[in-house]
Amino acid sequence: MRILIFGDSITEGFCDYEMGGWINMLKIYFWKKGAKFRVTNLGISGDNSEDILKRFESFQKAYNHKYQNKSIIIFSFGMNDSLLLKNGNNDINIDEFKKNIEKLIQISKDNSLISKIIFLTNTNIKR
Template sequence: MTKTSILKSILSLSIIGIFFSACSTDQKQASDEKEEARLTDSAAQEEKKKTILFFGDSMTAGYGVDQSQAFPALVQDKIDSLGLNYKVINGGLSGETSASGLSRIDWFLEEQPDIFILELGGNDGLRGIQLDETKKNLQGIIDKIEEKYPDTRVILAGMQIPPNMGQEYTAEFQKMYPEIAEKNDLVLIPFLLEGVGGNAALNQPDGIHPTAEGHQLVAKNVWEFLGPVL
């Protein structure tokens, strides 16, 4: 083979290499652009979803169970199974009282919730806090929601407490939620832990917080009243 032939061969191979390299680059760029478009579309779809905010204490936070087993996550699973255009935000905080909830509500309202489920007051009752204070705090939270987002639907989750603080306090505590719901024309879940509270098989050893199985029943209790709103 002459020197000229060798040079021609090398030149041909170089051209072929450049061609395939360019094709590979174009394919990768097209693939990257397609993936970027898919992620952008997915983000846009997520942005369009309406928001359901669960705002509560350890019951909402899912104390003692995995986040995926807590009732807000189970409600999201139900929503997804029905193809509804809603996303759930879990705003639960263990140990939360109505007073501390009122102090942190502004930050959560930045989420612009379309539906707000208020689950607070249980820790107030267990601590024997004056019910006038609890009522004032819960009303303060509701007022802030309605002032900032008049179209947001508020659902109030009622709670009950054992008679440790005396029968009168316990009875007044139970009446507090229907009274607040009626005053503000809210959807009321009469007792969030219906069928769970007092059932040892559905509660953790502390006798207060539901097990994963208990959360499944709590999710059904919530859905009974949330479903029609959606």
């Protein structure tokens, strides 16, 4: 089973020089337990929900045949969407954010690539 994790710099493991981020810790955990999961980190610094949606659409078109019904998809993002710009607005407004998540869910439902989809957030911010 493959676990594909799409996200932002937190997903990527940016600035975690000791452990390499939470995904690397997940890989180590599975390895120690002898679990047969292949974990792929698809986090990119600076990505917001719009960027991840574009990448996921391309990814599923390219790899649908290869990983059919064999993948768990984890989406972990949100910090860059909530980034406050100089004009006082967020980089991605809440309605766009919601639509992007709904599109990710719909693509996932329509896709034979995925056996399970998980959304998570790992950063608490005040809104």
